[in-house]
Amino acid sequence: MNALAASAAPAIDAAATKELSHLDWLEAEAIHILREVAGQCSRPALLFSGGKDSICLLRLAEKAFRPGRFPFPLLHIDTGHNYREVIDFRDRRAAELGERLIVRSVEDSMARGTVVLKSPGESRNKHQSVTLLEAIEEHGFDACIGGARRDEEKARAKERIFSFRDEFGQWDPKNQRPELWNLYNARSGPGENMRVFPISNWTELDVWQYIERERLELPSIYFAHLRPIVRRNGLLAPVTPVTPAQPGDVVEELQVRFRTVGDITCTAPVESSATTVAAIIEETAVTTISERGATRLDDQTSEASMEQRKKEGYF
Amino acid sequence: MSASETLTPPAATTASANTIAAATPDSGLLRFLTCGSVDDGKSTLIGRLLYDTRGILADTLHAIERTSQKRGLSAVDLSLLTDGLQAEREQGITIDVAYRYFSTGTRKYIIADAPGHEQYTRNMVTAASTADLAIILIDARRGVLTQTRRHSYLAKLMNIPRLVVAVNKMDLVGYDAARFEEIRADYEAFARQLDIDVRFIPISALNGDMIVERGDSLAWYDGPTLLELLESAPAAHAAGRARHHDALRFPVQYVCRPQDSANPELHDFRGFMGRVEAGSVAVGERVTVLPSGRETRVREIRLLSADSHDSANEGQRARAVTGESVTLLLDDEIDISRGDMIVGPDNAPTVTRRIEAMLCWLSESPLDPRRKYLIRHTTRESKALLDGIDYRIDINSLERQAATQLEMNDIARVSFRLAQPLAVDTYTDQRATGAFIVIDEASNNTVGAGMIG
Numbered sequence A: 001m002n003a004l005a006a007s008a009a010p011a012i013d014a015a016a017t018k019e020l021s022h023l024d025w026l027e028a029e030a031i032h033i034l035r036e037v038a039g040q041c042s043r044p045a046l047l048f049s050g051g052k053d054s055i056c057l058l059r060l061a062e063k064a065f066r067p068g069r070f071p072f073p074l075l076h077i078d079t080g081h082n083y084r085e086v087i088d089f090r091d092r093r094a095a096e097l098g099e100r101l102i103v104r105s106v107e108d109s110m111a112r113g114t115v116v117l118k119s120p121g122e123s124r125n126k127h128q129s130v131t132l133l134e135a136i137e138e139h140g141f142d143a144c145i146g147g148a149r150r151d152e153e154k155a156r157a158k159e160r161i162f163s164f165r166d167e168f169g170q171w172d173p174k175n176q177r178p179e180l181w182n183l184y185n186a187r188s189g190p191g192e193n194m195r196v197f198p199i200s201n202w203t204e205l206d207v208w209q210y211i212e213r214e215r216l217e218l219p220s221i222y223f224a225h226l227r228p229i230v231r232r233n234g235l236l237a238p239v240t241p242v243t244p245a246q247p248g249d250v251v252e253e254l255q256v257r258f259r260t261v262g263d264i265t266c267t268a269p270v271e272s273s274a275t276t277v278a279a280i281i282e283e284t285a286v287t288t289i290s291e292r293g294a295t296r297l298d299d300q301t302s303e304a305s306m307e308q309r310k311k312e313g314y315f
Numbered sequence B: 001m002s003a004s005e006t007l008t009p010p011a012a013t014t015a016s017a018n019t020i021a022a023a024t025p026d027s028g029l030l031r032f033l034t035c036g037s038v039d040d041g042k043s044t045l046i047g048r049l050l051y052d053t054r055g056i057l058a059d060t061l062h063a064i065e066r067t068s069q070k071r072g073l074s075a076v077d078l079s080l081l082t083d084g085l086q087a088e089r090e091q092g093i094t095i096d097v098a099y100r101y102f103s104t105g106t107r108k109y110i111i112a113d114a115p116g117h118e119q120y121t122r123n124m125v126t127a128a129s130t131a132d133l134a135i136i137l138i139d140a141r142r143g144v145l146t147q148t149r150r151h152s153y154l155a156k157l158m159n160i161p162r163l164v165v166a167v168n169k170m171d172l173v174g175y176d177a178a179r180f181e182e183i184r185a186d187y188e189a190f191a192r193q194l195d196i197d198v199r200f201i202p203i204s205a206l207n208g209d210m211i212v213e214r215g216d217s218l219a220w221y222d223g224p225t226l227l228e229l230l231e232s233a234p235a236a237h238a239a240g241r242a243r244h245h246d247a248l249r250f251p252v253q254y255v256c257r258p259q260d261s262a263n264p265e266l267h268d269f270r271g272f273m274g275r276v277e278a279g280s281v282a283v284g285e286r287v288t289v290l291p292s293g294r295e296t297r298v299r300e301i302r303l304l305s306a307d308s309h310d311s312a313n314e315g316q317r318a319r320a321v322t323g324e325s326v327t328l329l330l331d332d333e334i335d336i337s338r339g340d341m342i343v344g345p346d347n348a349p350t351v352t353r354r355i356e357a358m359l360c361w362l363s364e365s366p367l368d369p370r371r372k373y374l375i376r377h378t379t380r381e382s383k384a385l386l387d388g389i390d391y392r393i394d395i396n397s398l399e400r401q402a403a404t405q406l407e408m409n410d411i412a413r414v415s416f417r418l419a420q421p422l423a424v425d426t427y428t429d430q431r432a433t434g435a436f437i438v439i440d441e442a443s444n445n446t447v448g449a450g451m452i453g
């Protein structure tokens, strides 16, 4: 018989009976992954956008490496269409931590001519891939740590925690490295690259619960605030200088919050009165719409669009 | 009948799932794996679990309703929820391990969804490597098949602590208790050979009987529902908890030496960072460093707590248990680097340059006995040469055969000679220190998975 669990246990002293909660377990796994990156890769970087997932990553990096410095710089690929509050938060947080922040912008790639927009109004979101690959090449990064989660999207559900990208930054879903136990293989050749996702196994709810438990500070737009909005295809499109109202649009002033804070042109807020993390957790636990479904203005069109973008080098 | 009409969840379930999901009490996290032959209903079962525990959100549901209608199906096909990649959607089969999540409010679950086709032994081995429990699906009409035996053998090989045999499609055999008992007897006869601990349950994934709800059709069955079995199964860290009296295994991942000259506290700081893979460790305890064999005591254990924000002295702990990622400070200045292992004073692992193991070959290019490979064991890597293949297992008959090379999906008993000594346990004793992967240095690919013993 193979009953190694409860029955086999001798009397356990009080200190040892401390149960790991699901957050403890997720945290321990993520710290282990971050340390594997530090142990196996020679030039890693951590993608930090000022968004909630990467804020969790920073906290996990503190837990993994303090009192030492992080063994990697922070990297942000800025589309130039981000909310001011988020960019300010990004800069302040990096300064508070005393860690190096590298910002590379899609606008620089446009100036270089490596990013060409089909029209001036086209979303710059998908062009981040180009700027990211340029930054990887410039700095010789062999691993980029990101805050993507497997619950976000179908294509991600099959992605490895250590996800290999070829010279063109491409993900080949049919040719992934087997990933067993917690034995991660971060080896890559020149020009190739690993993408590493320490919070792969977290859900949106886990992220919010961790933010609450660790009392992590967030950019203000994650909490309910008044904002001019136009309703489009069942989503709330924010009215901003980058995304002005079109003729015939009805602009409403609504109380909203962002569930995710990406590029202004493709991230929609949701109606909410949640002004605290606890209230957001309450709403997240009972929501009926997935994070991406409720908030993405760009890729609702196709079930397969994320997979397509990842094959092209997207994060 | 429109697709959406068939899938209105019972109002009461919805409400109660909502309220429990909002609460956060915690019996931790359970990782499980589903295995079955093609069309036994794996995808439907996972879809059902997600759906009945409210793990599926409305927009996702609408997307699969649209797809079901496009394909001309009369009801919503819950199996579409787990069809991930474009290539799979085109072929209508699952080709790689996918991970799914749901939570009951008391426990978080990670499902590894491994396809059951013959050629995908490696996927099941991969999914099984992190599982605390396996659900083996049997089609009630077809009974115990070769694949059932294969899945059970692999579950045993991968040392999954608990197996649940779910006899599915009970609706298609008229919910017949005798048929269920017949399958159970068949399975038990064969399982005795394998020495595994099994629970049996009759279900209909399609109708949702005995998954989350009991349903009305299986009144003769008085055991727990599938979800109840999952809720009460020992989780990874609970299993670990029962084993805290096991000897400590702490592979060093990273050495922290801030060498901050401005801060005297940090000047001599040397922290050994890693995860407690087995046992537990307390301040003041004696430990041994392998492979050097040097002894010392634990001076401090650190993990920043929720309240501590990065001053050098915060986050001190008296003790750390299995599963926790911490930093150890030691009494004596010993030369320790990544790849070394800190262990308890008793019951030390074996330090060896030769290992015997069961090996599952994962790569399309066959194992080449003349080539050097790289073996990664815990945080240590060593060059390795194949010393011999004892036998290969015929995964269908479970018989041993002679072999001179290994192809993808082959499982064999082998031995390796190593350039570096490794500190090993048998895989049945400790998964973390008994497992290794084989890496092809030319392609950098992971090509094999080994279980020492």
Ligand SMILES: Nc1nc2c(ncn2[C@@H]2O[C@H](COP(=O)(O)OP(=O)(O)OP(=O)(O)O)[C@@H](O)[C@H]2O)c(=O)[nH]1
Binding pocket: B036, B037, B038, B039, B040, B041, B042, B043, B044, B045, B079, B092, B093, B094, B115, B116, B117, B168, B169, B170, B171, B172, B203, B204, B205, B206, B207
């Ligand atoms: N009548 C009945 N049909 C079922 C049941 N469970 C699954 N099915 C049907 O059996 C077929 C196969 O189910 P899937 O869930 O796709 O099977 P699978 O094991 O995931 O197969 P692969 O994804 O190809 O490995 C589908 O048509 C399901 O609707 C059940 O309990 N009763």
